[in-house]
Amino acid sequence: MVSRRSVLRAVPLTAAAFTAGPGGFRSPGGSSTSADPVRIPPDPATTQAAATAVRGFTADLYRTLASTQPGGNVVCAPYSVGLALAMTRAGAGSTTADEMDAVLHAPHPRPGALDAGLNTVDQMLATRYRDGDGIKQPRLTTANALWTRLDLDLRPGFRDTLAGYYGAAPHPVDFRGATEAARQEINTWVSDRTNAKIPELLRSGVLSPDTSLMLTNTTYLKAAWTYPFSATATAAAPFIRDDGSVVDVPTMRGPFDPMGYLEGDGWRAVDVPYAGGGLSMAVVMPTRADLAAVEANLDATWLGALLTGFRFTDVQLRLPKWTFRLPAELGALLTDLGMPTAFSSRADFAAMSTEPALRIDDVVHETFIAVDEKGTEAAAASAVIVRPPSIPQGPQFFVNRPFLYVIHDRFTGVPLFLGRVHDPLVTGPA
Structure with missing residues (x-):
């Protein structure tokens, strides 16, 4: 029997938003352990359907999360959460895939339309904002990666989908023999791409020697107001x-x-x-x-x-002016939204690899936001861990x-x- 810690686990889907303040801006980046894959060209015809899907998932996620925080502040980054779940869905089949499509408001025909649409939106945003300085023009960058156990055999279709539509290259790491070193490497990758605002996406104990693979997303934003406040x-x-x-x-x-x-x-x-x-x-x-x-x-x-x-x-x-941070576990929330099979022993993630009995164990989301007279900075990091006047x-x-x-x-x-x-x-x- 596969243990609960040997399953597909979605963890810190983390978003951060913060003010441009003292200390200046350090461009997110950092070295990559794999060459960046060649993205499939965007298809503008898919933009509207993808934007509609993102809005649908955004509304559902926010409304459900807000209901768990009565009378309190709330913040989340559904765009980042959606990208992480969409990459996970690329390895799903049967009922698991159908339920994830419904939760993600995936456009028809499924599943290709969701991958193509998110690829288009992501590249359109990158074209407009990735070279911005955060002052005269917003800077918005995203990055995806696939972290794999050294001996893991990936399905070619899953690997190609993540590379072509999400730009997620495989990064082999030693989950089994050097778990802590793997955690530090992934945290460094995330921190580099979020201007050090999310320095520890993966908390101690999140990874284990039986981790099979992990999907990560980061989204970074720095934007000054058109009309700054005095x-x-x-x-x-x-x-x-x-x-x-x-x-x-x-x-x-x-x-x-x-x-x-x-x-x-x-x-x-x-x-x-x-x-x-x-x-x-x-x-x-x-x-x-x-x-x-x-x-x-x-x-x-x-x-x-x-x-x-x-x-x-x-x-x-x-x-x-305000500053706020909210960590939240989203597993139960996503189950209630309509994708319970992905968290159960009936989950079908066979399209990811030959590794048997994979399922989602939990989804964790952490968001930070701060707004001041100059503007807003934002970063999101997401990780899906697969285990087993x-x-x-x-x-x-x-x-x-x-x-x-x-x-x-x-x-x-x-x-x-x-x-x-x-x-x-x-x-x-x-």
Whole structure:
């Protein structure tokens, strides 16, 4: 019998977002143990379906995760989680694959459309943002890798799919004889690609000598606001929490500038642009009831309408500064979303390798975000382990109560980071 520690395990699906601050910016990178594979050319015809799939998974993941954190701050990076799960799905079959396709909102025909669409979106984002300096133009980079046991025999189709559609090259490591060294090597790879903001994706004890393979993804973002806030104008201002209590929080005060604005049933939103015009942060605040009423309607359709519905107008913005980190285990959440077979003894991951009885043991996700007067920096790392002055005319947008935020690409409508702030002073789970 295969032990629970000899199974397919998805672990720290980690996202980080943080402010450009003292110390400057160190470009993510680092040496690779394998040559970067040649990617399959993007197919623009697959963009819309892939973006729709990402929005669907984003809404489901956020809504379910938020329900486990009642009354608390939330942040997650569904784009990173989705890429990690999509790479895992490339090795799945039968019911396991069908359930993962449904959870990932995979477009038809399955499974090739999901791989092709994510490949297109990822390369389009890279083309626009990978060479940005993080100041005048956002910098957004992604990297995928396949870490394999030294003697593991990979299925050619699985290896080729990961190389062509995800750019994930095999990195042979000695999971069996040098487990700790393998953990350190992978952590270094992740840290190098997240500007050292995720220095220890894999905690001690996560890997074991029977680990067969692991899939990793990193996503890094640094973006300055188009209209930076003045640090000297930041001052304490009241913030009304959902329970009616009031706290004074450092609140940034912007000038009267053009940005996206939208009103809906029980909410209104502003789309705060990052320099370069391609990325922005949508901030959604309820106009009646509380934030839970808005979250109850958050689905793929609502999210798509939000991200594509903004109209430019001059807005006077007040926005709190905040920093927050949330670690979360997603195994039970993903099971509830509709992919229980992947976590069971009935899982079918035979398309990965000749290794028998693989299954997902758990999915762990950790996200960090910090926002200040200069802008936002963000990084996501994911791993799947296989084992076995006077007020002008126009709207004012004073963010003084709990709100949602979505960092997204305007061109494709792809959400990258999604969260809520119930209390800007809270920096992590209690």
